[in-house]
Amino acid sequence: MYKIISSVFLAENIKKIEIEAPRIAKKRKAGQFVMIRVGQTGERVPLTIAGSDPEKGTITIIVQGMGKSTRELNSKEAGDTISDIVGPLGTPSHIEKFGTAVSIGGGVGTAIAYPTAVALKEGGNYVITINGARSKDLVILEEEMNAVSDEAYITTDDGSYGFHGFVTQKLQQLIDSGKQIDYVLAIGPIPMMRAIAEVTRPYNIKTMVSLNPIMVDGTGMCGGCRVTVGNETRFACVDGPEFDAHQVDFKNLTDRNKLYLPEEKQSAETFAHQCNLNKLG
Amino acid sequence: MDAQHITKKERMAIPRQEMPAQNPDVRNKNFREVNLGYTAELAQEEALRCIQCKDAPCIKGCPVNIKIDQFINLIALGDFTGAARKIKEDNVLPAICGRVCPQEDQCEKECVVGRKNKPVAIGNLERFAADYERESGSVELPKVQPSTGKKVAVIGSGPAGLSCANDLIQLGHAVTVFEALHELGGVLMYGIPEFRLPKAIVQSELEGLKKLGVNFVANTVAGRTVTIDELLSEEDFDAIFIGVGAGLPWFMGIPGENLLGVYSANEFLTRVNLMKSYQFPDNDTPVFNCKGKNVAVFGGGNTAMDAVRTAKRLGAEHAYIVYRRSEAEMPARKEEIHHAREEGIEFLLLMNPLEFIGNEAQWLTGAKCLKMELGEPDESGRRKPVPIKDSEFILPIDMAIISIGNGSNPLINQTTPDIAVSKRDTIVVDLNTMATSKESVYAGGDIVTGGATVILAMGAGRTAAKAIHEKLTAEAGK
Numbered sequence: 001m002y003k004i005i006s007s008v009f010l011a012e013n014i015k016k017i018e019i020e021a022p023r024i025a026k027k028r029k030a031g032q033f034v035m036i037r038v039g040q041t042g043e044r045v046p047l048t049i050a051g052s053d054p055e056k057g058t059i060t061i062i063v064q065g066m067g068k069s070t071r072e073l074n075s076k077e078a079g080d081t082i083s084d085i086v087g088p089l090g091t092p093s094h095i096e097k098f099g100t101a102v103s104i105g106g107g108v109g110t111a112i113a114y115p116t117a118v119a120l121k122e123g124g125n126y127v128i129t130i131n132g133a134r135s136k137d138l139v140i141l142e143e144e145m146n147a148v149s150d151e152a153y154i155t156t157d158d159g160s161y162g163f164h165g166f167v168t169q170k171l172q173q174l175i176d177s178g179k180q181i182d183y184v185l186a187i188g189p190i191p192m193m194r195a196i197a198e199v200t201r202p203y204n205i206k207t208m209v210s211l212n213p214i215m216v217d218g219t220g221m222c223g224g225c226r227v228t229v230g231n232e233t234r235f236a237c238v239d240g241p242e243f244d245a246h247q248v249d250f251k252n253l254t255d256r257n258k259l260y261l262p263e264e265k266q267s268a269e270t271f272a273h274q275c276n277l278n279k280l281g
Numbered sequence: 282m283d284a285q286h287i288t289k290k291e292r293m294a295i296p297r298q299e300m301p302a303q304n305p306d307v308r309n310k311n312f313r314e315v316n317l318g319y320t321a322e323l324a325q326e327e328a329l330r331c332i333q334c335k336d337a338p339c340i341k342g343c344p345v346n347i348k349i350d351q352f353i354n355l356i357a358l359g360d361f362t363g364a365a366r367k368i369k370e371d372n373v374l375p376a377i378c379g380r381v382c383p384q385e386d387q388c389e390k391e392c393v394v395g396r397k398n399k400p401v402a403i404g405n406l407e408r409f410a411a412d413y414e415r416e417s418g419s420v421e422l423p424k425v426q427p428s429t430g431k432k433v434a435v436i437g438s439g440p441a442g443l444s445c446a447n448d449l450i451q452l453g454h455a456v457t458v459f460e461a462l463h464e465l466g467g468v469l470m471y472g473i474p475e476f477r478l479p480k481a482i483v484q485s486e487l488e489g490l491k492k493l494g495v496n497f498v499a500n501t502v503a504g505r506t507v508t509i510d511e512l513l514s515e516e517d518f519d520a521i522f523i524g525v526g527a528g529l530p531w532f533m534g535i536p537g538e539n540l541l542g543v544y545s546a547n548e549f550l551t552r553v554n555l556m557k558s559y560q561f562p563d564n565d566t567p568v569f570n571c572k573g574k575n576v577a578v579f580g581g582g583n584t585a586m587d588a589v590r591t592a593k594r595l596g597a598e599h600a601y602i603v604y605r606r607s608e609a610e611m612p613a614r615k616e617e618i619h620h621a622r623e624e625g626i627e628f629l630l631l632m633n634p635l636e637f638i639g640n641e642a643q644w645l646t647g648a649k650c651l652k653m654e655l656g657e658p659d660e661s662g663r664r665k666p667v668p669i670k671d672s673e674f675i676l677p678i679d680m681a682i683i684s685i686g687n688g689s690n691p692l693i694n695q696t697t698p699d700i701a702v703s704k705r706d707t708i709v710v711d712l713n714t715m716a717t718s719k720e721s722v723y724a725g726g727d728i729v730t731g732g733a734t735v736i737l738a739m740g741a742g743r744t745a746a747k748a749i750h751e752k753l754t755a756e757a758g759k
């Protein structure tokens with residue numbers, strides 16, 4: 001059993017959770033993730049390590065309630081426990097002094113991009129961050145991002161805050177303004193990452209994306225997380241999750257993530273039903 | 282008949298006692314154990330078939346040299362607990378080995394009775410003795426030697442790691458087992474299905490080890506959560522045994538392998554066994570809905586048989602084994618092939634897939650296959666399958682499970698470059714001691730041999746334990 005130290009909402013449906021996990025806190029590097037099993041009948045879900053406190057022996061994750069497992073996790077409060085957490089998994093982000101690095105986060109992807117933005121800054125880069133959200137209330141980690149950025153932008157789809165439009169448009173604007181961009185990291189929904197790859201492709205800007213295939217073990221044992229990159233099959237949990245955006249077969253990833261749609265729906269509905277019953281009871 | 286006064290001729294006249302099993306048409310719809318086990322009467326009758334050979338060649342056939350003649354005699358005499366303890370002198374997991382050993386290639390292959398008749402059912406008897414001891418509550422915890430003050434880390438909780446931990450703790454060393462998954466037991470838990478190896482048996486073996494004082498730490502990936510070097514230098518372990526198995530699934534590298542509905546056997550079995558997705562939605566992890574579907578498993582080993590029989594149990598309309606050689610070459614245990622056939626598994630032999638085909642939405646719809654015939658023997662001595670010209674056809678399937686073997690997971694090698702590995706990424710050891718090229722680090726089981734058997738992994742764990750003990754006591758004596 002692993003103890004939750006704190007648990008607070010950052011935006012509707014997005015929670016920041018600090019968990020006791022001393023070995024992981026000591027070892028983790030930017031770009032790595034953990035697998036979490038909330039309870040004894042739970043599934044194993046991958047979640048990026050957003051930060052850690054090695055002294056205190058804790059790690060922080062930022063979780064968006066999507067279906068049953070993430071909503072159940074988000075229903076936990078400080079003092080509650082979860083059954084299992086294992087990590088740090090995956091290959092850490094490759095960090096070097098690229099020059100100007102743009103870190104782009106879409107939705108909860110901002111949480112996943114944040115630790116790597118920190119590492120890019122520590123690696124001596126000029127860091128630009130672009131954080132996209134659907135609207136103002138869904139913007140997360142604004143202060144944190146400002147703190148690590150040399151330039152920070154926020155975009156909202158509805159224009160309720162920051163730049164009115166998509167992160168891709170903001171990136172295009174920066175490129176058009178003649179800024180030399182040496183490296184782009186984009187993390188968010190698959191269509192967003194795919195669109196970013198197309199923005200940078202003509203300019204040959206090195207672009208990395210963090211892929212989110214369905215995982216089971218997260219250690220290279222099942223092959224369920226396989227993705228097609230440069231026409232080769234790679235296991236995202238050990239070879240990734242970050243890959244060269246210009247080589248990724250996004251269509252295959254999109255298709256494969258639909259494998260369990262009916263089951264996910266069923267789980268989410270049952271979970272919502274139970275929650276309502278609890279409220280009534 | 283009476284074990285004391287029976288003649289050899291009378292012994293030879295007793296037919297091999299069949300293992301009672303669930304009816305095939307019932308069991309192919311449930312996950313309960315297929316074999317029901319011998320009754321005491323059946324076991325004693327079978328034990329009488331052993332002619333108690335002076336040189337007992339069967340012992341040489343067993344990788345851990347169980348005193349087979351002696352334990353069988355104890356069963357014949359009705360001392361079942363005594364038989365179990367005799368076995369445990371050499372094999373710490375008899376209830377498991379009695380169930381899963383490929384006996385026909387090991388102990389039973391050498392049995393003298395087998396030259397004319399069917400060999401003595403050594404595996405069934407081993408299983409009986411172990412089950413009897415456990416179920417009657419007469420398992421005795423072995424004595425643990427006084428503490429040596431030495432600490433050993435075991436990486437991986439499969440049969441290799443468990444047997445190594447068992448021996449070392451009894452010798453007085455402090456043992457910590459680190460396991461990557463949330464559940465202990467290795468392939469015994471996540472690979473081999475409930476219907477062949479009930480998980481309660483594995484759990485009871487684990488409980489025994491916990492009672493002896495073995496410290497188990499799950500959710501810890503060596504090479505990620507902690508490295509071998511950190512265990513030695515920062516956490517003060519005096520020696521390390523690596524038993525991480527062969528857990529990297531191979532794919533075939535043919536077109537269409539990433540279509541929806543194509544799985545590795547590891548993923549399919551892990552979802553079903555470890556994550557209990559056969560109990561979805563009570564357990565959260567989903568698995569491909571096999572109900573009424575056509576499922577093909579590609580391969581011919583134990584893993585392939587487990588996968589195809591699992592698919593059948595999940596409701597597959599047709600569950601096929603597609604294998605490129607003939608049945609005689611299949612590496613699976615004979616009993617599993619037999620059970621699979623009884624359960625309605627369809628065998629498509631001498632057939633090789635070329636490509637997987639999918640629909641618009643990228644769901645698998647079929648496998649393009651080629652028929653084969655057997656040619657000349659290859660390096661392995663098995664006749665090599667060669668394609669028959671123009672024999673291509675499409676097998677309509679909704680799910681494909683690839684079961685062509687496993688390689689080694691590179692996590693430890695990558696973070697501990699001073700452990701020498703072979704070209705196939707298996708760890709290189711001195712087979713007498715299981716010592717690796719790195720001081721104080723030993724390895725055994727599938728990570729050394731590539732995918733092999735439970736009993737070989739156990740034997741390797743014990744060899745390593747002995748060498749580790751010798752090294753640690755020599756150091757202490759200095």
Ligand SMILES: Cc1cc2nc3c(=O)[nH]c(=O)nc-3n(C[C@H](O)[C@H](O)[C@H](O)COP(=O)(O)OP(=O)(O)OC[C@H]3O[C@@H](n4cnc5c(N)ncnc54)[C@H](O)[C@@H]3O)c2cc1C
Binds near residue numbers: 049063065212
């Ligand atoms: C390397 C990696 C890092 C991630 N980091 C974060 C993070 O920091 N914060 C965050 O909120 N989310 C993160 N995710 C996504 C998160 O794992 C999924 O949202 C979660 O598994 C959904 O589970 P569910 O039961 O709540 O929803 P479900 O209803 O089961 O599924 C919702 C969607 O999540 C995906 N999904 C379902 N099961 C899995 C699974 N076992 N593994 C991966 N994806 C799955 C599916 O594509 C599905 O469409 C990450 C994913 C990966 C692969």
Ligand SMILES: Cc1cc2nc3c(=O)[nH]c(=O)nc-3n(C[C@H](O)[C@H](O)[C@H](O)COP(=O)(O)OP(=O)(O)OC[C@H]3O[C@@H](n4cnc5c(N)ncnc54)[C@H](O)[C@@H]3O)c2cc1C
Binds near residue numbers: 383442728
């Ligand atoms: C489906 C299936 C059916 C089989 N049927 C039979 C059979 O009928 N008879 C038979 O004799 N053999 C059978 N085998 C083979 C047999 O199970 C293996 O040979 C045996 O389990 C190997 O034991 P091991 O201890 O070396 O490794 P494993 O049993 O593979 O255990 C290794 C353990 O180490 C853990 N691990 C891996 N990497 C790390 C890491 N970096 N850090 C920490 N822990 C780690 C794994 O999670 C696992 O729990 C079967 C195998 C499979 C897959």
Ligand code: SF4
Binds near residue numbers: 343378404407
């Ligand atoms: S351990 Fe396996 S090989 Fe040895 S006697 Fe038992 S069944 Fe036979």
Ligand code: SF4
Binds near residue numbers: 334339340353401
């Ligand atoms: S070879 Fe067969 S008959 Fe002889 S001792 Fe062994 S089991 Fe008994």
Ligand code: FES
Binds near residue numbers: 215218
């Ligand atoms: S999640 Fe199983 S291999 Fe990556």
